[in-house]
Amino acid sequence: MTADAPLIEVDSVSRSFDVSRSAADILRGRRPQIHAVTDVDFTLRRGETLGIVGESGCGKTTLGRMLIKLIPPTSGTVRFQGADIGEMDRQAELAFRRRAQLVFQNPFDALNPHFTILRSLQEPLRNARVPAAEHEERIAEALRMVHLAAPEHFLMSFPHQLSGGQLQRVVLARALVLRPDFIVADEPVSMLDVSVRAGILNVLREVRDRLGLAAVYISHDLSLVRYVCARTITMYLGTVVEDGPTRDLIESPLHPYTRALVQAVPVPDVNQSHDPLPIKGGLPDARNPPSGCRFRDRCPLAEARCAAEVPRLREVSPGRRVACHVVA
Numbered sequence: 463m464t465a466d467a468p469l470i471e472v473d474s475v476s477r478s479f480d481v482s483r484s485a486a487d488i489l490r491g492r493r494p495q496i497h498a499v500t501d502v503d504f505t506l507r508r509g510e511t512l513g514i515v516g517e518s519g520c521g522k523t524t525l526g527r528m529l530i531k532l533i534p535p536t537s538g539t540v541r542f543q544g545a546d547i548g549e550m551d552r553q554a555e556l557a558f559r560r561r562a563q564l565v566f567q568n569p570f571d572a573l574n575p576h577f578t579i580l581r582s583l584q585e586p587l588r589n590a591r592v593p594a595a596e597h598e599e600r601i602a603e604a605l606r607m608v609h610l611a612a613p614e615h616f617l618m619s620f621p622h623q624l625s626g627g628q629l630q631r632v633v634l635a636r637a638l639v640l641r642p643d644f645i646v647a648d649e650p651v652s653m654l655d656v657s658v659r660a661g662i663l664n665v666l667r668e669v670r671d672r673l674g675l676a677a678v679y680i681s682h683d684l685s686l687v688r689y690v691c692a693r694t695i696t697m698y699l700g701t702v703v704e705d706g707p708t709r710d711l712i713e714s715p716l717h718p719y720t721r722a723l724v725q726a727v728p729v730p731d732v733n734q735s736h737d738p739l740p741i742k743g744g745l746p747d748a749r750n751p752p753s754g755c756r757f758r759d760r761c762p763l764a765e766a767r768c769a770a771e772v773p774r775l776r777e778v779s780p781g782r783r784v785a786c787h788v789v790a
């Protein structure tokens with residue numbers, strides 16, 4: 463495999479979930495499903511940082527969970543270094559679990575409240591059978607990476623004794639102790655006070671610049687990706703509607719939905735609170751998405767063919783893809 467080959471290849475990945483059936487569903491033999499992610503494809507190279515943005519419920523977390531094999535796709539494949547992660551033998555799977563790490567949104571999901579911070583940092587090393595003699599060095603290295611000074615003051619503490627910012631740094635360090643090749647961070651700053659967000663964003667940037675790993679940052683707004691990600695994907699109701707260099711996507715968004723997202727973050731200040739989305743209505747019901755373009759009933763530019771035909775994601779310039787009948 464060449465150095466330039468993609469590390470991650472996502473090929474027509476979809477995921478649906480069964481939802482509870484009403485009496486009418488049972489009587490009519492219907493099995494309603496939520497189409498959380500539909501036909502997503504993209505590739506990611508080593509050293510690339512990809513942002514995934516979109517409104518709440520558009521499928522970001524579901525996609526992120528499929529990328530690291532927490533849940534399988536309903537159809538389609540995710541390949542890591544050319545190998546389908548759904549078809550790995552036990553040994554390959556263990557190796558993959560070391561090399562691909564998730565950073566949780568809520569530190570309390572990631573850290574056992576009954577474990578000291580030291581134990582939480584040691585546990586992934588133990589599970590991966592890293593020799594005990596290396597633990598101290600690995601942990602010190604990860605803590606340096608996230609700028610947690612004076613670890614002697616908190617390594618024997620429990621999660622509730624740390625501040626939100628410290629905890630999020632510990633969660634990130636925990637993902638880094640195994641020296642992964644790939645991380646998925648799901649809303650890594652959304653639970654934090656504005657006063658500590660900027661510090662964490664700086665850490666994420668350093669991780670990007672120094673470690674050269676492939677990273678996916680999931681966020682419901684554009685301010686994080688603007689700061690950290692070279693490339694960004696916009697998702698709408700389970701589908702990718704735009705994909706391109708973050709700068710282009712923010713400075714000259716093509717898809718009307720990306721435009722609306724950008725308008726909702728008018729100032730390049732990551733601590734700024736946001737206006738509501740300048741488009742009408744909310745996300746349609748994912749059990750029954752609109753025909754044709756899923757965005758059409760909220761779109762200011764919609765035309766007749768938008769109801770009739772699904773717009774395909776098309777390359778409009780090198781590295782830029784958009785799924786829209788009207789603008790592309």
Ligand SMILES: Nc1ncnc2c1ncn2[C@@H]1O[C@H](COP(=O)(O)OP(=O)(O)OP(=O)(O)O)[C@@H](O)[C@H]1O
Nearest residue numbers: 479496498517518519520521522523524525682748
């Ligand atoms: N385990 C599940 N069972 C049923 N439906 C689910 C499940 N997980 C997600 N969904 C549904 O799939 C859709 C996408 O959810 P997902 O959590 O991926 O969105 P998201 O973009 O991460 O949203 P948020 O920004 O709020 O985190 C939603 O309609 C959600 O209700």
Ligand SMILES: [Mg+2]
Nearest residue numbers: 522523524648
């Ligand atoms: Mg989510």
